[in-house]
Amino acid sequence: MNSVDAAKPLLRKAIQISQQTPYWHCRLLFQLAVSTAGLAEMRGYLLGAVTLGHSCPKLFPALHVHCPPFILHVLLCLLAEEEAGQAQLHTLEKDLVSACDLLGVGAEYARVVGSEYTRALFLLSKGMLLLMERKLQEVHPLLTLCGQIVENWQGNPIQKESLRVFFLVLQVTHYLDAGQVKSVKPCLKQLQQCIQTISTLHDDEILPSNPADLFHWLPKEHMCVLVYLVTVMHSMQAGYLEKAQKYTDKALMQLEKLKMLDCSPILSSFQVILLEHIIMCRLVTGHKATALQEISQVCQLCQQSPRLFSNHAAQLHTLLGLYCVSVNCMDNAEAQFTTALRLTNHQELWAFIVTNLLYSLLERINPDHSFPVSSHCLRAAAFYVRGLFSFFQGRYNEAKRFLRETLKMSNAEDLNRLTACSLVLLGHIFYVLGNHRESNNMVVPAMQLASKIPDMSVQLWSSALLRDLNKACGNAMDAHEAAQMHQNFSQQLLQDHIEACSLPEHNLITWTDGPPPVQFQAQNGPNTSLASLL
Structure with missing residues (x-):
């Protein structure tokens, strides 16, 4: 048995004998949930940074005057965790189901002792684990409840806004994980406004009247980075590079x-x-x-x-x-x-990898039947891959069907890169079929969108197609301009290719x-x- 496993019985004993001390009881439940989930990052926030009394003794000196008997258990289990080290912690089996149960117990205890703030922290933490487990049917009602608690709670402004950030981060990542880039925009805007509000607030040195409220989620500076991060995730999926x-x-x-x-x-x-x-x-x-x-x-x-x-x-x-x-x-x-x-055993990453493997694993990419992901974005990408494969096989009508499905899905959620790729491929199909007018109607917006992203490969492809289209239609000047663009893109990509391949990395x-x-x-x-x- 390693030191982390040895710490868990000590934690359970400490939890059992701390029920009359809300601060320590909640803190120990957080700690046991973190250890059970095997999440090193979560440990840092729900143990170290999450407790104001632990990190700011000058603000809460009363916590350091009285030392109840279960503190010995706390110190022993913390010592055991430190001795285990990160190398052991990351190899723990992640029992997320039990961790969710513990967080549920903590939420109910916080409700009983009248701490709606800490109840929200427990429930939001549980929501995060449910998202990791992909138990989406359980996530929706839980987030709805959390939203109501957060909006109704009246207390320290920074604590309230930090709860809102936690709640909105979960909502935004839930949308992005589902590939719903357009639908997430209102939540993302609220999140960005919320972090701006927090940045203007001063840390008030006010002792909460309820000892169970002596927690916080993240430092303001860390929340700021997190909001930047989810904004980057959204921009990447939407094609705003x-x-x-x-x-x-x-x-x-x-x-x-x-x-x-x-x-x-x-x-x-x-x-x-x-x-x-x-x-x-x-x-x-x-x-x-x-x-x-x-x-x-x-x-x-x-x-x-x-x-x-x-x-x-x-x-x-x-x-x-x-x-x-x-x-x-x-x-x-x-x-x-x-x-x-x-x-990996992560379904979305599996689907992303298989989609990029294309040929050798094509039989495993079938968005029409049993494609094991809920992500709107990945399903749209899978339709594109099937369309591309049908194009290479000369099955143009089938390719158009797949690509139109991609366009429908990508336009619904503003997936700009998929839209650009689908348009240029449809343009190529119409060009091969001799329908130059329809080809031009596809390629021109593809080029405009690719320039906006900017996507060099789609620009290279579009400029080559525009060159050939204008040649076929007898538009010499337009063909020359497109050829010049194609040459410029080719030179940039070739120079970058040579530079990359010459690096030791x-x-x-x-x-x-x-x-x-x-x-x-x-x-x-x-x-x-x-x-x-x-």
């Missing part, structure tokens, strides 16, 4: 400042997730060399934390697979995607097993978007 770049830069600068003073593991997790998104952005906009250097930076962060690598290994190999596709190393791409599939494409290889790291570190701003 310049906006994604802007908010990534802001978030990375904020993280750089925070990490000088704070060693919380959640900050590194935020950094990795931001980099994962901006890497995909670089690959789309034709900056493969920068993307590769940022992949190397993710490797370095994962080398520093076994837990972080365990949580992000599949995503890291997926990013390497996407990079391999962008530089036409298809055998390496397949190896990377296959490795990622082996490392390019050797990462051969890594498919074990931790990230140290020998492939650049000596001076990657040239990240943050570094370019400093």
Whole structure:
């Protein structure tokens, strides 16, 4: 039995004998739920940062005067957790069902002792775990209840707004996980307004009248980074890549400042997730060399934390697979995607990887039947992949059916990149069929949308098609202009391709097993978007 397992009976004993002390009883329930779920990041917030009395003794000196007997159990279990270390903690079996039950017990206890604030914290934490378990039918009523509690609770303004941020973050990520990029906009706007409100509030040194209220969720600075992060996630899915770049830069600068003073593991997790998104952005906009250097930076962060690598290994190999596709190393791409599939049991990531594998796993991509994801975005992408495959096989009517379904779904949720890709492929099909007018009606808006994103590959494809269309229609000047655009895009992509393949980090494409290889790291570190701003 490891030290973390040994800590759990101590926690249960402490919980049993602390029922007359609401602050400690709630804190211990949080702690046991975190240990049961095996979530290192959650431990940092629901144990260390979550308790005002623990982190700010000068504000709550009464907590340090009286020491009830169960404090000994608390100290023992905390010591056991520290001795276990992150390497053991990340390997724990994540019993999310039991953790949800414990959080439910905490919510009911908080209700009984009259703490609607801490009840909301317990319920929101439970909602987060239910989202992780993909128990969506249970999430909806729980979030509805949380919304009512948060709006009705009257108390410290910062605590109230932090509850609203927690609630809105769960709502936004729920929408984004479902690929509902358009539907999420009202919630995202509320979240952004909420974080602006919090930034103007001062931390009031007011002792809550109810000792069960002596908790907070996140520091304001961490909430700010989190809001930047979900904004980046939305911008990436919607195809607003310049906006994604802007908010990534802001978030990375904020993280750089925070990490000088704070060693919380959640900050590194935020950094990795931001980099994962901006890497995909670089690959789309034709900056493969920068993307590769940022992949190397993710490797370095994962080398520093076994837990972080365990949580992000599949995503890291997926990013390497996407990079391999962008530089036409298809055998390496397949190896990377296959490795990622082996490392994940997450349905959405599985679907994303399989969609990118395309040919070798096409039979597993069937959006019409038993496609195992609820994400609107991924289902739309699956229809596009089937349309592309039908096009290559010369089954043009079938391809058009799949692509029109993609357009219908992508237009419904403002999935701009999928819209651009579908339009240019439909334009190509109409061109092959000799319907030049309809082809032009597809390609021109595809080019405009791709320029707005900006998506270099779609611009390259669209300009080549416009060149050929204008030639076929006898429009010499327009054909020449399109040919010049195509040449410019080709040169930019070729130069970036050569630069990326010449980097030492390019050797990462051969890594498919074990931790990230140290020998492939650049000596001076990657040239990240943050570094370019400093």
